[in-house]
Amino acid sequence: MLDLKELERRLDEALSNETSDSLSNWLIDQRKDNLESFLGVGCIEQFKSSPYSFNQEDLSLNTQYVSINKNNPSEQLAFAA
């Protein structure tokens, strides 16, 4: 049978040991992890195309559209859950 009192004791102890700084830093770390899960870890590079140019010849000759991020850990972990 699950010991609810022990769960509560552990939570109360954890909360009582927290300061504003420790909790804020922990939350920021959690949100950083979330952002990295979404974006991946790496650099963001601006595309070199003009948003107003729709000339197909220009696209094929001068512009590369690449949307891979080899450093994205979420791609490696996609099979989880």
Added chain:
Amino acid sequence: MYHTQEKWRFQLIKPILCTRKNAWLGIAYYFWDDEIDAIQWGHRSKRDKRYFEIYKASIDCENVLDTVFNEEHYIFWVKQIEKAAKHISIKTGMKTSLKEINQYFKEKANWAGVTDGIMFQDLPISDDLLVKDLYYRKRIQIAVYNLEIIHNFAFHSEMECN
């Protein structure tokens, strides 16, 4: 309960541990209570290999925090969430998310050392509901921290992503 995974070359003999940083209830083996939700999850999130598989298992919930069907656990759960959320909000000025509050319980309060898992519910997002805007069915998920409570894990079905 049902475990959804992408189709691999070989069938699984045990569930895959979810290690995604944004997993709702932290690092755990995740199962759906209802096959409909397992199928819906496959179509939505297990698309990389075009096919997904569903595995079935029995889970011993004796030492699981059951916030869905156990009234005492549910009341306890609500009380702990509100206590922790209020504390964090006062100390930081920030509002926590579901994932963050669960991660706090697991990581900072070390609940995983006491409980084998957490059963949790939210609203179904599949289109099987027969009454508009009435969520009469719960979408139930269990995050299992202890592999030993998972029994009779076996292949159940395979589907192509739509």
